[in-house]
Amino acid sequence: MIHFILLISRHGKIRCSKYFSTYSNKEREKLQKEIKGLTIGRNSKLCNFLEYKEMILVAKRYASLYFVLGQDKEENELISLEVLQFFVEILDKYFKNVCELDIIFNFHKAYYLLDEMLVAGHIIETSKKQILRVIANQDEIMEDALVETETRSS
Amino acid sequence: MSKSATDVIKGLRKGKIDRTAFLTTVYSEIREEVKSSDLVIKTNAIRKLFILALEGYDMEWASFHILEVMSSDKFSQKHSGLLAASQCFKPNSDILFLATNFFRRELVGNNTIDTCISINTLSCIVNADMSKELLNDCVTLLNASKPILRKKVCILFYKLFLQYPDGLIACFERLAEKLRDESPGVVMGTVNTIYELSRINPSFVLFTAQALYEILNTTTNNFVIIKLIKLFIELVKVEPRLLKKISIPFTRILTSNPAKSVEFEVIMAICVLFHDSDDMLRIILQKLPGFLDSHDPNLKYLGLVILHKLIQINIEYAEEYKIFIMEALQSKDVTIRLRALELIKITTTSKSLVETIKNLLIEVEKPTNAGIKEELISSCLYLLSFNQYELVEDFKWMFEVLLQIVNFKTEIHEAQLSSIMLDVVLRVEELREDACELSLNTLEIFDTLKSEKCEALTALIFIIGEFSSYFNEENLGRALSLVTKPRWELLNFHESVYNALSSCVFKIFIRAKEDRIFDACVKKLQENSVQIEHMESQERSLLYLNILTTADKEKLNFVLKPFLPIHPSAQNFIFPPDALQQNFIVNDDELFTTKSDGTIEYYYYREEDFGDIPMTDQEKKVAKQNIKDKQMQDPYYIKPKKGKKKKGKKSKKLEEKVEEIKENPDIIKDEEAKKPPSPKKYSVNRAEPLIPT
Numbered sequence: 001m002i003h004f005i006l007l008i009s010r011h012g013k014i015r016c017s018k019y020f021s022t023y024s025n026k027e028r029e030k031l032q033k034e035i036k037g038l039t040i041g042r043n044s045k046l047c048n049f050l051e052y053k054e055m056i057l058v059a060k061r062y063a064s065l066y067f068v069l070g071q072d073k074e075e076n077e078l079i080s081l082e083v084l085q086f087f088v089e090i091l092d093k094y095f096k097n098v099c100e101l102d103i104i105f106n107f108h109k110a111y112y113l114l115d116e117m118l119v120a121g122h123i124i125e126t127s128k129k130q131i132l133r134v135i136a137n138q139d140e141i142m143e144d145a146l147v148e149t150e151t152r153s154s
Numbered sequence: 155m156s157k158s159a160t161d162v163i164k165g166l167r168k169g170k171i172d173r174t175a176f177l178t179t180v181y182s183e184i185r186e187e188v189k190s191s192d193l194v195i196k197t198n199a200i201r202k203l204f205i206l207a208l209e210g211y212d213m214e215w216a217s218f219h220i221l222e223v224m225s226s227d228k229f230s231q232k233h234s235g236l237l238a239a240s241q242c243f244k245p246n247s248d249i250l251f252l253a254t255n256f257f258r259r260e261l262v263g264n265n266t267i268d269t270c271i272s273i274n275t276l277s278c279i280v281n282a283d284m285s286k287e288l289l290n291d292c293v294t295l296l297n298a299s300k301p302i303l304r305k306k307v308c309i310l311f312y313k314l315f316l317q318y319p320d321g322l323i324a325c326f327e328r329l330a331e332k333l334r335d336e337s338p339g340v341v342m343g344t345v346n347t348i349y350e351l352s353r354i355n356p357s358f359v360l361f362t363a364q365a366l367y368e369i370l371n372t373t374t375n376n377f378v379i380i381k382l383i384k385l386f387i388e389l390v391k392v393e394p395r396l397l398k399k400i401s402i403p404f405t406r407i408l409t410s411n412p413a414k415s416v417e418f419e420v421i422m423a424i425c426v427l428f429h430d431s432d433d434m435l436r437i438i439l440q441k442l443p444g445f446l447d448s449h450d451p452n453l454k455y456l457g458l459v460i461l462h463k464l465i466q467i468n469i470e471y472a473e474e475y476k477i478f479i480m481e482a483l484q485s486k487d488v489t490i491r492l493r494a495l496e497l498i499k500i501t502t503t504s505k506s507l508v509e510t511i512k513n514l515l516i517e518v519e520k521p522t523n524a525g526i527k528e529e530l531i532s533s534c535l536y537l538l539s540f541n542q543y544e545l546v547e548d549f550k551w552m553f554e555v556l557l558q559i560v561n562f563k564t565e566i567h568e569a570q571l572s573s574i575m576l577d578v579v580l581r582v583e584e585l586r587e588d589a590c591e592l593s594l595n596t597l598e599i600f601d602t603l604k605s606e607k608c609e610a611l612t613a614l615i616f617i618i619g620e621f622s623s624y625f626n627e628e629n630l631g632r633a634l635s636l637v638t639k640p641r642w643e644l645l646n647f648h649e650s651v652y653n654a655l656s657s658c659v660f661k662i663f664i665r666a667k668e669d670r671i672f673d674a675c676v677k678k679l680q681e682n683s684v685q686i687e688h689m690e691s692q693e694r695s696l697l698y699l700n701i702l703t704t705a706d707k708e709k710l711n712f713v714l715k716p717f718l719p720i721h722p723s724a725q726n727f728i729f730p731p732d733a734l735q736q737n738f739i740v741n742d743d744e745l746f747t748t749k750s751d752g753t754i755e756y757y758y759y760r761e762e763d764f765g766d767i768p769m770t771d772q773e774k775k776v777a778k779q780n781i782k783d784k785q786m787q788d789p790y791y792i793k794p795k796k797g798k799k800k801k802g803k804k805s806k807k808l809e810e811k812v813e814e815i816k817e818n819p820d821i822i823k824d825e826e827a828k829k830p831p832s833p834k835k836y837s838v839n840r841a842e843p844l845i846p847t
Contacts, residue, residue: 001350014208020278022245025212046487047451074353076380078415078452105163107208108201111237115274119309122346123377125339134302138267142230 001121002080003055003070004031005087005114007103010064012036015103016110020121039066049077062088064100083123090117090128094135112138156187159201166209181206188219197223197231200238213242217249225256232268236275245281245317254284261291266300273306277313285318293325301337308332308343312350322351326358333365341369342378349381352388363389363396370403379407380419387423397427401434408437417441418456425463438464446478451487458482458493465500472501483517488525495526495533502537504545511537511555518562531559531567539574549578549585557596560603560610568605572613579617587624593617594633601645608648615651619658622665634662634671638678643685652691656682660698676702 004023007016014032023031038050039059050057052070058080059068067084071077088098090113095102103110116131117123125131157165157180165176180202187199200216200223207213213220220242223235243249260272280288292314295307311329315322332344345366352359366389370382383404390396408420421438428434438460445457461478464471472479479501482494502510511534517523518530537545538552546552556575559567579589593614596603603611618625618633625633637658642651656679663675679702682695785791 017208017241019241024244025214029210043486045451047455047489049452049455049489051489051492074384076415076419077456078418079377079380081452082377082415104167105160107205108234108237112233115271119274119306119343120277120313122309122312122343122350124305124309124343124346126342126375126377127339130339134270138229138233138271141267142233145228145230 001072001075002083002118003072003121005070005118006032006035006066006068007110008032008036008040008066008068009100010040010066012040015065015100016107016114018111018114018118020118035068035070039068048081058084060084065103083118086123086126086128087114087117090131093128093132109135156183156195156198157202158198159205162202162205166205177206177209177211181211188216193223193226193228193231197226197234201234204234204238204241207241213238214247217243217247218252221249221253221256224253229267233271236271240275240278243279245279247279250279250281250284253279254287257284258288258291261288261295266298266303269295270302270306273303273310277306277310280310280313280317282317285314285321289314289318289321289325293328296328296332301335301340304332304335305337305339305343308340309346312347315347315351322358326351330359330362330365333362333369338373338375338378341373342375342381345369345378345381345385349385349388352385356388357392360389360393363393367399367403370400376411376413376416379411379416383407383416383419383423387426390427401428401431404428405434405437408434408441414445414453414456418445418460421460422463425460425467429467435464435467446475451490454482454485455487455490455493458490458497462493462497462500465497469501476501480513483513486522491523491526492529495529499533499536502545504547507537507545507547508551515555515558527562528564528566531562531564534559535567535570535574539570543578549582550588552578553585553589553592557592560596560614563603563605565605565607568607568609572609575610575613576616579621586621590618590621590624591629594629594636597636600636601641604645604647606648608651611647612650612654615654615658619654619661622658622662625665630662630665630671634659634674637662638674640681643681649688649690652682652686652688653694656691656695656698660702663702672702 001020003021004017004019006014006018009015017028017032019028035052035057038052038057042059042061044061048058048060050059054073055070056073056075056077057068057070058077059066060081061067067088069080069084071080091098091103091110094109094113095106113131113135116134117125162180165171165180166173184199184203184206187195188203190196190199196219200220203211203213203216216238220235220238223231224239226232226235239253243253257272257276260269263269276284276288292307292310295303298304298307308329311325315326329344329347332340333348335341335344348359348362348366366382366385369378370386373379373382386396386400390400404420404424407416408424411417411420421441424431424434424438442457442460442464445453445460448454448457458478461471461475465475479494479497482490483498485491485494498510498514514530514534518527523530534555538555543549543552553575556571556578559571579585597611597614597618600611603614605611615637618637622630622633637655642655659675659678659682663671676699679695679699683692683699686692686695
């Protein structure tokens with residue numbers, strides 16, 4: 001299974017962190033620090049897989065963001081790379097040419113998208129259309145609520 | 155006007171502002187706002203807190219507030235609350251006691267979207283208690299009309315079963331039915347859960363094999379195919395007959411599926427399951443260059459992984475692919491180098507050992523390999539000591555290599571290194587002379603060999619001491635002057651080094667037996683016994699000093715005979731002397747005292763204690779009876795219980811006693827008066843000689 005996904009900026013800021021296994025706050029901090037050291041600045045000509053403790057890290061840089069995923073040793077590395085690619089593509093479709101700024105200001109949307117894609121560390125939906133439809137639905141409801149509060153307050 | 159989450163983000167991105175001050179201000183604002191009863195303000199505060207959590211601030215103190223926001227009717231607030239919860243609640247959080255009801259309401263509620271987002275969060279935070287409570291509601295959801303709900307709940311079951319395995323037995327069949335669900339997402343979720351369960355207990359999920367086989371033949375989703383391949387590997391472990399059945403779909407997938415990920419997965423599966431099938435292996439060997447020759451470093455890495463498995467099946471492949479392995483070791487990519495190292499470990503033969511070790515040691519010295527230095531050295535040690543040194547042909551060369559590694563000064567390997575050195579010198583007689591000389595050379599620069607535990611140094615000192623008989627005149631002199639240098643004390647080594655030095659000095663004299671050496675040794679030991687800080691070392695020096703200076707020189711001959719190593723079980727053939735028999739009484743005071751009138755009074759009664767004391771049977775009987783009487787009266791003696799006491803039933807005696815005391819409180823005073831004086835505490839006289847003179 002996938003243990004966590006981290007989106008790290010070029011300067012080492014964590015833009016998004018999702019944990020599917022239990023890690024205490026201290027463990028998370030340590031993990032994030034170590035992984036920052038391992039992945040940032042890594043030459044993109046090298047392979048995307050890194051051995052880290054009992055896990056394998058799958059890290060790929062997209063523009064200014066490093067997408068890092070921690071998986072069990074038994075998992076298929078190429079498929080995890082696919083998962084990252086899929087995530088980026090969904091973000092791209094949703095935000096229309098996504099860039100790091102979108103994720104900075106709309107991090108919650110990134111989490112919601114991730115939730116539709118991965119649950120309990122496993123991928124459960126492989127159709128971009130489906131996921132985007134669900135999120136659009138959620139957005140609509142939120143919009144309605146917003147309009148409602150505005151009309152109420154005015 | 156309170157800041158919105160976006161304001162906080164913008165604020166953090168402003169270049170000139172002091173981040174820490176800004177964050178602290180926001181944090182204190184949040185602490186105030188979160189207490190508000192207005193859910194809008196509360197939610198806003200939680201959203202801002204989430205941003206701060208990404209900066210490293212703690213969110214757990216707001217757990218209760220998060221729960222309140224989660225329970226809101228408004229979707230946006232609920233969503234934000236659930237997001238915060240999934241990030242900061244942990245399975246061992248206390249808040250989860252309160253959250254269970256909330257989740258139950260969500261799971262049975264009519265609103266699909268609410269239920270979905272609740273399941274998302276639940277999968278991150280569920281613990282054993284919650285699993286137990288919510289299991290039944292989840293089972294109901296398996297039959298929900300919306301496929302998205304069914305899909306999510308199927309994968310949620312994995313987490314539920316992890317936390318609450320007892321629930322597995324009740325619900326698993328219902329879950330397995332979902333394998334035939336019409337929606338592919340539901341099937342995927344179910345397959346995932348079943349795969350994870352099969353890793354823990356494959357026989358339990360075996361009955362789903364038929365359905366899984368059908369899915370394997372029909373699905374086009376690569377994610378599912380890969381999971382199924384992994385699943386079948388687990389299932390074959392408990393049902394070997396499946397092997398024949400799956401060979402057909404596996405071969406089909408291997409030849410037709412274009413995706414490299416699937417190809418890799420099925421190749422690995424075949425290596426594990428079908429390693430005797432020549433046809434399958436032939437196809438794999440055809441596919442292998444597609445990985446190894448690829449420009450894509452990921453595929454290269456995977457190619458090496460496949461190669462590893464292949465070589466484990468049949469060592470002959472190693473020869474063909476040797477070039478790849480050597481190339482990989484020189485690769486710029488650390489991961490690939492590590493894989494290459496693993497391969498080297500399994501492909502080295504006794505012929506190629508020298509060359510391999512030479513290459514590895516060259517690699518260790520390269521600065522680019524600083525990160526994997528430890529792995530390189532472990533590989534060297536592994537190869538040298540593999541299967542009791544099976545690969546080594548020239549032990550002198552091996553010892554030189556070991557000394558070279560000592561100079562690399564890796565602390566992690568010191569223990570292993572020193573044990574290999576000692577082991578090989580002790581076992582290989584022919585090596586001893588050379589080993590002594592080489593150790594002596596290395597020890598000349600002992601200043602540089604200091605480390606935390608100094609195991610390597612200790613080992614070298616031991617070698618030159620133990621085998622000093624192999625030294626010629628000149629070297630013996632060298633050795634002696636080396637170990638008697640005053641510099642040893644100054645450098646403050648680990649205790650074991652000084653212990654080894656004292657023993658070494660002693661042994662050198664024993665081997666040499668010359669007078670001038672004797673004086674030097676005695677002088678050194680005298681110094682050691684005073685100057686070195688460690689108690690143990692001082693004591694040893696004194697011990698050796700005493701032996702050298704006080705004992706009859708003739709008696710020293712018994713020390714001259716070398717001790718040979720013996721097998722651990724040989725100890726059993728040596729019977730302990732009489733004095734160490736079981737009924738050896740260390741201190742008579744524990745058992746009895748001799749009263750003023752000459753009679754012996756016993757405190758404890760043990761059959762074996764009477765072994766050494768000369769008594770007639772009659773006396774024994776009387777003594778035992780005395781002891782038993784004393785025990786009955788002794789309030790501190792715990793009497794052995796006859797028969798099992800039933801649980802839960804208080805002893806009637808105790809109840810009666812309590813009643814008695816309630817009626818007549820004076821009983822307690824009487825009881826106290828009746829108690830005999832407490833038994834004498836035995837004294838231990840440690841200065842008493844063990845063997846009485």
